[in-house]
Amino acid sequence: MPIVRFTRQRQAVLEAVKNSREHPDAARVFEAVRHVVPNISLGTVYRSLEALADDGHLLKLQQPGRPTRYDANLDGHHHLVCDSCGEVYDVTLAEMPDLRGLVQHVVPGFEVREQRVEFHGFCSRCQKN
Amino acid sequence: MPIVRFTRQRQAVLEAVKNSREHPDAARVFEAVRHVVPNISLGTVYRSLEALADDGHLLKLQQPGRPTRYDANLDGHHHLVCDSCGEVYDVTLAEMPDLRGLVQHVVPGFEVREQRVEFHGFCSRCQKN
DNA sequence: TTCCATGCAAACGGTTTGCAATTCT
DNA sequence: AGAATTGCAAACCGTTTGCATGGAA
Numbered sequence: 001m002p003i004v005r006f007t008r009q010r011q012a013v014l015e016a017v018k019n020s021r022e023h024p025d026a027a028r029v030f031e032a033v034r035h036v037v038p039n040i041s042l043g044t045v046y047r048s049l050e051a052l053a054d055d056g057h058l059l060k061l062q063q064p065g066r067p068t069r070y071d072a073n074l075d076g077h078h079h080l081v082c083d084s085c086g087e088v089y090d091v092t093l094a095e096m097p098d099l100r101g102l103v104q105h106v107v108p109g110f111e112v113r114e115q116r117v118e119f120h121g122f123c124s125r126c127q128k129n
Numbered sequence: 130m131p132i133v134r135f136t137r138q139r140q141a142v143l144e145a146v147k148n149s150r151e152h153p154d155a156a157r158v159f160e161a162v163r164h165v166v167p168n169i170s171l172g173t174v175y176r177s178l179e180a181l182a183d184d185g186h187l188l189k190l191q192q193p194g195r196p197t198r199y200d201a202n203l204d205g206h207h208h209l210v211c212d213s214c215g216e217v218y219d220v221t222l223a224e225m226p227d228l229r230g231l232v233q234h235v236v237p238g239f240e241v242r243e244q245r246v247e248f249h250g251f252c253s254r255c256q257k258n
Numbered sequence: 259t260t261c262c263a264t265g266c267a268a269a270c271g272g273t274t275t276g277c278a279a280t281t282c283t
Numbered sequence: 284a285g286a287a288t289t290g291c292a293a294a295c296c297g298t299t300t301g302c303a304t305g306g307a308a
Binding site: 173 | 292
């Protein structure tokens with residue numbers, strides 16, 4: 001379902017994600033947006049993020065077991081996830097081999113659309129544990 | 130915390146995952162285990178799965194937005210995820226390039242432990258939508 | 259003047275947790 | 284006798300949804 005009305009709320013939500021240097025989740029976006037649209041509701045933030053992601057304005061960054069984060073950086077890039085604090089870093093890689101061919105034939109009839117490479121580990125801050 | 134007592138419940142939970150041809154989630158394991166340990170509780174199933182995964186007896190297969198699935202196949206393998214029905218297929222790849230080196234230097238001090246490649250798409254059944 | 263979008267609050271679903279009772283491969 | 288583990292139920296937390304109101308096209 002495409003966005004029909006680009007309302008004040010949705011603009012503010014999009015701006016909030018763009019202006020954030022991290023990859024904020026709904027709660028953080030809510031915090032930030034309240035300063036612009038004081039009586040916005042959390043439900044609207046969720047619906048706006050969903051709509052903006054569906055429309056390709058945002059990237060949905062789903063971390064299992066953690067709140068979904070959103071990313072306004074639309075370039076093809078990969079993610080470096082700290083397994084301790086959950087922080088997600090963007091990683092732009094010049095050369096990422098296309099691995100889809102390796103898999104294509106394994107499960108008959110499966111249509112491989114996308115490969116997702118995530119690198120996991122511990123950021124410098126969390127290594128001190 | 131390592132498993133100290135390998136109780137009837139935990140054995141049954143482990144067996145249930147091993148005997149399942151799919152990658153069952155806690156609810157499915159609960160179903161299966163009740164036939165063996167009738168009055169086991171769902172909480173215990175969760176705690177057993179967690180403990181078994183921590184101990185390396187099971188692999189935790191977290192799909193964002195979907196219930197966590199468990200995998201008794203401990204060989205290094207990758208996953209092929211149907212974005213429509215959520216089914217997860219194991220994929221054993223003879224040659225998987227090590228991509229960690231590409232990333233190592235991007236975020237200073239980050240210790241890259243693991244690379245996770247997931248292939249997403251649609252299984253043959255779901256393509257008929 | 260539509261009907262899409264919002265605010266609110268309640269519901270949802272998977273998972274976790276507090277606690278007293280049980281059990282000890 | 285001590286400590287790990289269990290069953291039970293309630294709490295948790297991120298997210299979704301129903302519904303009446305509001306506002307953009």
